Amino acid sequence: MTAIDQYLATNAQRFEDDLCELLRIASISADPAYRDQMHRAADWVARRLGSLGLSVEKVETSGHPIVFAESPRQPGKPTALVYGHYDVQPVVPLDLWVSPPFEPTRRDGNLYARGATDDKGQVLTHVFGAEAWLKAEGKLPVNLKFVIEGEEEVGSSGLEQFLADHADRLACDCVVISDGSQFGPGRPAITYGLRGIACFELLLTGAAHDLHSGTFGGSVTNPLNTLARMLAALVDDRGRICVPGFYDDVVPLSRREREQLAALPFDEKNYFAQVGVTGAVGEEGYTTLERRWARPTCDLNGIWGGYQGTGAKTVLPAQAGAKFSFRLVPDQRPENVGKALEAMLRRMCPPGITMKLVSQHGSPAVLVPLDSPYVQAAARAVEHAFGRAPVFTREGGSIPIVLAFHERLNADALLIGWGQDDDNTHSPNEKFSLADFHRGIRASANLWEELSRIPAKR
Amino acid sequence: MTAIDQYLATNAQRFEDDLCELLRIASISADPAYRDQMHRAADWVARRLGSLGLSVEKVETSGHPIVFAESPRQPGKPTALVYGHYDVQPVVPLDLWVSPPFEPTRRDGNLYARGATDDKGQVLTHVFGAEAWLKAEGKLPVNLKFVIEGEEEVGSSGLEQFLADHADRLACDCVVISDGSQFGPGRPAITYGLRGIACFELLLTGAAHDLHSGTFGGSVTNPLNTLARMLAALVDDRGRICVPGFYDDVVPLSRREREQLAALPFDEKNYFAQVGVTGAVGEEGYTTLERRWARPTCDLNGIWGGYQGTGAKTVLPAQAGAKFSFRLVPDQRPENVGKALEAMLRRMCPPGITMKLVSQHGSPAVLVPLDSPYVQAAARAVEHAFGRAPVFTREGGSIPIVLAFHERLNADALLIGWGQDDDNTHSPNEKFSLADFHRGIRASANLWEELSRIPAKR
Numbered sequence: 001m002t003a004i005d006q007y008l009a010t011n012a013q014r015f016e017d018d019l020c021e022l023l024r025i026a027s028i029s030a031d032p033a034y035r036d037q038m039h040r041a042a043d044w045v046a047r048r049l050g051s052l053g054l055s056v057e058k059v060e061t062s063g064h065p066i067v068f069a070e071s072p073r074q075p076g077k078p079t080a081l082v083y084g085h086y087d088v089q090p091v092v093p094l095d096l097w098v099s100p101p102f103e104p105t106r107r108d109g110n111l112y113a114r115g116a117t118d119d120k121g122q123v124l125t126h127v128f129g130a131e132a133w134l135k136a137e138g139k140l141p142v143n144l145k146f147v148i149e150g151e152e153e154v155g156s157s158g159l160e161q162f163l164a165d166h167a168d169r170l171a172c173d174c175v176v177i178s179d180g181s182q183f184g185p186g187r188p189a190i191t192y193g194l195r196g197i198a199c200f201e202l203l204l205t206g207a208a209h210d211l212h213s214g215t216f217g218g219s220v221t222n223p224l225n226t227l228a229r230m231l232a233a234l235v236d237d238r239g240r241i242c243v244p245g246f247y248d249d250v251v252p253l254s255r256r257e258r259e260q261l262a263a264l265p266f267d268e269k270n271y272f273a274q275v276g277v278t279g280a281v282g283e284e285g286y287t288t289l290e291r292r293w294a295r296p297t298c299d300l301n302g303i304w305g306g307y308q309g310t311g312a313k314t315v316l317p318a319q320a321g322a323k324f325s326f327r328l329v330p331d332q333r334p335e336n337v338g339k340a341l342e343a344m345l346r347r348m349c350p351p352g353i354t355m356k357l358v359s360q361h362g363s364p365a366v367l368v369p370l371d372s373p374y375v376q377a378a379a380r381a382v383e384h385a386f387g388r389a390p391v392f393t394r395e396g397g398s399i400p401i402v403l404a405f406h407e408r409l410n411a412d413a414l415l416i417g418w419g420q421d422d423d424n425t426h427s428p429n430e431k432f433s434l435a436d437f438h439r440g441i442r443a444s445a446n447l448w449e450e451l452s453r454i455p456a457k458r
Numbered sequence: 459m460t461a462i463d464q465y466l467a468t469n470a471q472r473f474e475d476d477l478c479e480l481l482r483i484a485s486i487s488a489d490p491a492y493r494d495q496m497h498r499a500a501d502w503v504a505r506r507l508g509s510l511g512l513s514v515e516k517v518e519t520s521g522h523p524i525v526f527a528e529s530p531r532q533p534g535k536p537t538a539l540v541y542g543h544y545d546v547q548p549v550v551p552l553d554l555w556v557s558p559p560f561e562p563t564r565r566d567g568n569l570y571a572r573g574a575t576d577d578k579g580q581v582l583t584h585v586f587g588a589e590a591w592l593k594a595e596g597k598l599p600v601n602l603k604f605v606i607e608g609e610e611e612v613g614s615s616g617l618e619q620f621l622a623d624h625a626d627r628l629a630c631d632c633v634v635i636s637d638g639s640q641f642g643p644g645r646p647a648i649t650y651g652l653r654g655i656a657c658f659e660l661l662l663t664g665a666a667h668d669l670h671s672g673t674f675g676g677s678v679t680n681p682l683n684t685l686a687r688m689l690a691a692l693v694d695d696r697g698r699i700c701v702p703g704f705y706d707d708v709v710p711l712s713r714r715e716r717e718q719l720a721a722l723p724f725d726e727k728n729y730f731a732q733v734g735v736t737g738a739v740g741e742e743g744y745t746t747l748e749r750r751w752a753r754p755t756c757d758l759n760g761i762w763g764g765y766q767g768t769g770a771k772t773v774l775p776a777q778a779g780a781k782f783s784f785r786l787v788p789d790q791r792p793e794n795v796g797k798a799l800e801a802m803l804r805r806m807c808p809p810g811i812t813m814k815l816v817s818q819h820g821s822p823a824v825l826v827p828l829d830s831p832y833v834q835a836a837a838r839a840v841e842h843a844f845g846r847a848p849v850f851t852r853e854g855g856s857i858p859i860v861l862a863f864h865e866r867l868n869a870d871a872l873l874i875g876w877g878q879d880d881d882n883t884h885s886p887n888e889k890f891s892l893a894d895f896h897r898g899i900r901a902s903a904n905l906w907e908e909l910s911r912i913p914a915k916r
Contacts, residue, residue: 214855276666397672
């Protein structure tokens with residue numbers, strides 16, 4: 001990789017200057033006042049990709065445009081699809097910014113600007129990683145597609161539609177996403193799993209209207225008492241979820257995964273201190289990180305009913321309700337959870353109560369096998385660039401677009417974030433480490449070579 | 459009682475006219491605009507009692523005045539204290555009244571006016587019952603005291619203070635209260651028991667702020683899950699309350715009471731239909747009326763926490779809370795329940811949760827023994843006047859002033875209401891059956907004679 005190394009060294013300053021150029025465009029997707037800036041940013045990205053010899057299309061959507069680019073097709077080589085976004089979060093409160101959000105400023109080895117790490121700086125690492133190959137070697141070792149959208153911060157509805165309509169154009173062997181953080185400073189990470197989710201709302205109705213709890217209490221079923229009983233029955237004393245069959249489809253954590261999670265430099269005491277508690281209960285037999293990333297949960301998200309004001313009101317409420325959600329792991333299906341849940345709650349529903357269970361959104365978990373050749377390729381690419389092997393992490397939350405890629409394209413997703421947890425994503429003084437920016441470019445250039453050694457699927 | 463009978467017959471029309479006079483005074487205690495009318499009503503009552511030869515005092519309070527009157531002391535005779543109130547509820551919405559609220563109007567054997575049954579018409583039955591004795595026989599067969607307040611509809615704070623300061627002046631053998639309903643038309647009732655109450659608020663705090671339920675769920679204790687567990691643990695599958703020692707002081711229902719309750723013409727299907735349900739669950743082994751009047755309860759009165767809006771929000775809330783209350787029966791003490799409850803919940807409180815239990819108001823139950831001579835005397839008096847033996851009922855709620863009399867004066871309370879459930883108390887078109895008005899006067903006159911046969915306590 002001497003020619004590549006040489007190219008990266010020679011162009012390091014220019015990469016930063018290019019990033020600053022993009023960061024000066026105030027592409028705030030949430031605010032219609034910035035509509036022109038959205039087009040300016042999309043055009044900038046399109047021009048940059050076009051200048052590398054990729055075919056580029058600015059795809060109009062119901063919202064902001066998607067930039068879609070493809071490298072000249074090389075048969076027999078695997079295809080990687082790079083996903084990222086050129087839109088940024090709003091910048092209020094402005095007075096908390098040390099330097100203006102759209103005037104990129106270097107301080108202490110970081111570049112400060114809105115979008116520096118989320119996601120302009122990170123997505124450009126892959127553009128520059130591709131550029132190095134094209135300029136220094138004349139061609140890419142793999143086929144590359146870029147999908148860079150302008151609605152990540154506002155729900156990605158245009159991209160979801162594009163995926164639904166044009167999955168064939170996006171066909172690939174793996175999806176590469178750099179839009180997150182490392183495990184810590186100098187600790188690069190590959191996130192190989194995301195939990196799924198199943199959300200529900202439960203509504204219970206008793207009497208036709210609120211009753212006096214003295215006159216009627218004891219003789220009329222109280223929907224709030226019933227609600228507490230039903231919700232408490234969802235989880236047992238050992239933190240196990242009691243919906244019948246809930247664990248039937250759960251893929252157990254492998255010994256290797258548990259060893260890897262246990263080996264992470266995770267400071268539990270510090271973790272609890274950060275959220276303001278001194279300890280926690282959870283599913284018996286699992287560590288905090290396992291509970292957080294790799295085990296299913298049942299969390300009540302909201303509850304209401306009766307009198308919520310000051311003092312006492314001796315009312316027997318007519319209605320009560322709650323919202324709750326399950327985080328799912330492979331291979332649980334939200335629809336199966338919903339069916340078993342409804343049957344369980346219906347069996348518990350006593351005389352005098354009418355029950356309504358609303359199934360809200362749900363999506364299954366995503367898990368890229370640790371022994372996937374793409375994950376292994378990414379690990380080597382990252383280790384070579386960062387000088388340290390990445391740790392393998394999972395995320396407790398869901399990222400809908402990752403699931404959409406997974407389900408629409410049937411391609412493993414490589415979540416390799418170059419940021420840090422303290423990058424102030426979505427907050428004032430967003431930053432990106434310039435060292436990580438350059439390591440990211442290097443890792444990207446490495447990644448294309450590593451992926452080229454894997455036989456193409458199609 | 460021939461002279462009495464004669465007097466009641468001769469004066470029947472005048473009693474109605476007198477009641478109408480008092481009903482024309484708009485003594486709405488809640489509205490400061492009616493302050494003058496409050497004094498007019500108090501003065502009317504004071505004059506009426508004074509004209510019978512009783513010593514009368516208009517006791518000023520922090521709110522509206524109390525009319526306190528005493529008959530000339532006859533040593534060796536028992537003393538009855540009549541409690542009632544001259545204040546009335548507001549009259550909005552006015553347009554729903556068929557005849558104006560302060561223009562008493564006879565229709566279908568009823569007298570329509572605000573205060574007709576609650577409580578001017580009912581309290582005057584005892585004034586006229588006393589009058590009959592004083593005018594027809596020259597003296598009362600018992601000692602009588604009258605306490606007629608003007609703040610019953612706004613909390614009785616002046617009377618509570620008067621009781622605290624002057625329990626000696628109110629000393630009596632029994633308290634007579636007609637401010638409620640019969641069991642049904644032609645079914646007079648004596649209420650011999652009221653449940654007590656103990657109210658609590660439970661607040662649980664977890665993390666320092668709301669957390670993302672994906673990122674943190676499973677690894678941080680959820681206060682809402684904990685709240686549901688705690689609240690569900692208060693009552694078991696058989697409707698029994700699980701606070702340790704909760705039933706230790708409960709006086710079991712006697713076989714006689716259960717038989718009497720079972721013999722009441724209570725239409726359960728109709729009861730459920732009225733509140734809009736088709737059935738109910740409750741404490742196993744007890745009937746609906748027993749559960750409603752004579753067994754303790756635990757009812758959640760309010761609950762809150764997390765997201766209560768539309769749709770789903772995958773939040774792990776930082777706080778959750780609930781209000782709940784226990785209805786108590788003899789001889790349970792609210793303070794004992796509170797102590798056992800707090801210990802139980804503290805034992806359940808898991809790592810990661812801070813718990814605060816606020817004890818709100820509490821009061822014990824009131825129960826007049828069914829074999830009390832005062833109850834038996836009242837039963838005979840009522841049967842003689844109404845032509846049918848009264849049924850013995852209990853009430854599920856608390857009446858604070860009854861408890862105050864019970865505790866301050868150590869006197870049995872006789873709750874003998876002459877009204878009907880459909881009298882529109884607190885609603886437009888309040889009414890009082892004129893037949894019941896006259897039967898009430900007759901029962902009152904009978905009562906003084908019946909009570910005179912019981913040896914005086916002091």
